[in-house]
Amino acid sequence: MQTTQxxxxxFKLNRQLLNAVEEAGYTEPTPIQEQAIPLALAGQDILGIAQTGTGKTAAYTLPLLMRIKYAQGEHPRALILAPTRELAMQISEAITQLSKYTDIRTVVVFGGVGPKAQTDAIRKGVDIIVATPGRFMDLYFKEEIVVKHLNVMILDEADKMMDMGFMPxxxxxxxxxxTKRQNMLFSATFSEKVEKLSYEFLEFPTRIEVTPQATTAEMVSQxxxxxxxxxxxxxxLTHLLRDxxxxNRVLVFTRSREVAGLVHQNLLERVVKEHELKVIHANKGQNTRTNSMEAFREGSVRVMVATDVVARGIDITEVSHVINFDVPLIYEDYVHRIGRTGRANHVGEAITFMTVADExxxxxIENMIRMEIPRRELPEEVEVVATPHNERQDLLREIDNQKRKEDPTFLGAFHEKKKVFHKPSRPVGKGGQNRRNSSGRSKRR
Structure with missing residues (x-):
């Protein structure tokens, strides 16, 4: 009988790792594991293009643990960088699970909480540090981290790190x-920024691409x-969530924490019970975010409203729906958002709300994912409200900006209004004054 073990x-892993793999319930290597593990074990630099949910964490963790083998000295020998606290914590949990039969010491460091507990853990001795870039550099400049023994460095979700401005x-x-070290870089997309970083960071890397760039999960209906x-x-949204x-387990993504708060408030008032609804964004404390995600993972929370802070790196199976309340402006984030559903061979559904300015x-996004996303008719039960004047003006202004981006010579409707307003020979009546106020012109200082 063929077993997971x-x-x-x-891969010729040691018995401690094989036992941990079996207990973790891994049935067989995923494509990224199949390709990356032998190369990493051989000490090669790796450029991996793979979405979350493909098993890439184990693809670099298992070779790393095999290389380190056991606790040694006081200072870290490996560094794994991640863009968000949530992803750093998830990576740390995966390492703890796979290293359970070893004495390898892992410490995770990230911002948003006081550094004392993290520095205390580092001082006790550490083999692997999992970190967000900002907190790692803070602790380094405070001389809490010694880097001279680092011989493996891994960048996970490199594209998100670029988007979040971590390049400096x-x-x-x-x-x-x-400089003498093994490097691994993993990214869901291979953008221009990531390509540039790979030249700086990797030395003669082997490129592994397990899925075509920016493809969306096959198990997700869009x-x-x-x-x-x-x-x-x-x-x-209220109409949909009544079913x-x-x-039964829904992630609602918004573009900003302000909109996330408004959506949360409206859902509480109209459709979702308080204990079934949570909202998380960058302003929420780390403990609140962690507890909310855990409640959502366990199923006690039915609806989670979130900004893109949780779009990547959170492995929650059986998410029934991802709803894009707002269309993301970083197009790769669309792939990561909808990748939260349709995981572990579960069918999922991704629904996007599109205004005229979102077209x-x-x-x-459709060009990037190489498919046209089907349109649906609004259900008859949903009341279509007239667009308030200020919101309509904002949408039109955004469309003007989009046209100007495609054609720098485009002047736009608002430009024309300003020209008319400034003609001294034409007095401005009440209607013109109203237009002036609503177009968002700045007040005199």
Whole structure:
């Protein structure tokens, strides 16, 4: 009888790791593990293009643990960088699980909480540090971390790190750590920024791409509702969430924490019980975010409203729906958002709400994922509210900006209004004054 243990024995891992792999319930290596583990064990630099949910954490963790083998000395020998606290914590948990039969010491460091507990753990001795770039550099400059023994460095979710502006910290880090080391870089997409970083960071890497770039999960059904405004979005979301049986574990993504708060408030008032609904974003404390995600993972929370802070790196199976209340402006984030559902061979559904100003971004996303996302008719039960004047002006202004981005010579409707307003020969009546106020012109200082 073929067992999980036998399938992973092909990598010649030691017995402690094989036992941990078997207990973790890994049935067979995923494609990224199949390709990356032998190369990493051989000491090669690796460039891995793989989405979350493909098993890439174990693909670099198992070879790393095999290389380190056991606790040694006081200072770290390996560093894993991640863009968010949530992903750093998830990686640390995976390492703890796979190293349970070894004495290897792992410490995770991230911002948003006081550094004392993290520095105390480092001072006791550490083999692997999992960190967000900012907190790692803070502790290094405070001389809490010694880097001269680092011989493995791994960047996970490199594309997100670029989007979040971590390049300066990473460049500083590359200046202070030993040049003789093994490097691994993993990214869901291979953007221009990531390509540039790979040239700086990797030495003759082997590239592994287990899925075509920016592909969306095959188990995810995608669709779009065209909605005119915020209030109609709320009405549609409320209507969908009334079906508790179908929408049993839902992630609702918004573009900003302000919108996340408004959505949370409206859902509480209209459709979702308080204990079934949580909201998380960058302003929430780390303990609140961790507890909320744990409750969502366990199923006691049915609806989670979130910004893109949780779009990557959180492994929660059986998410029934991802709802894009707002279309993401970083197009790769669309892939990561909808990748939260359809995991571990479960079918999932991704629904996106699109305003007229979002059509531009949706076209870009469709080009990136190489497919047209099906449109749906709004359900008859959903009340379509008239768009308030200020919101309509904001949408039109955004469309003008999009056209100007594509064609720098485009002047736009608002430009024309300003020209008319400034003509001294034409007095401005009441209607013109109203237009002036609503177009968002700045007040005199």
């Amino acid at each position: 036998n399938k992973f024995e092909q 910290q990473i460049r500083k880090l590359l200046e202070i750590i030993p 669709s779009i509702y065209e909605v005119p405004n915020f209030r109609t979005k709320i009405n549609l 508790e049986e179908a929408f 531009y971004h949706i076209r870009k």
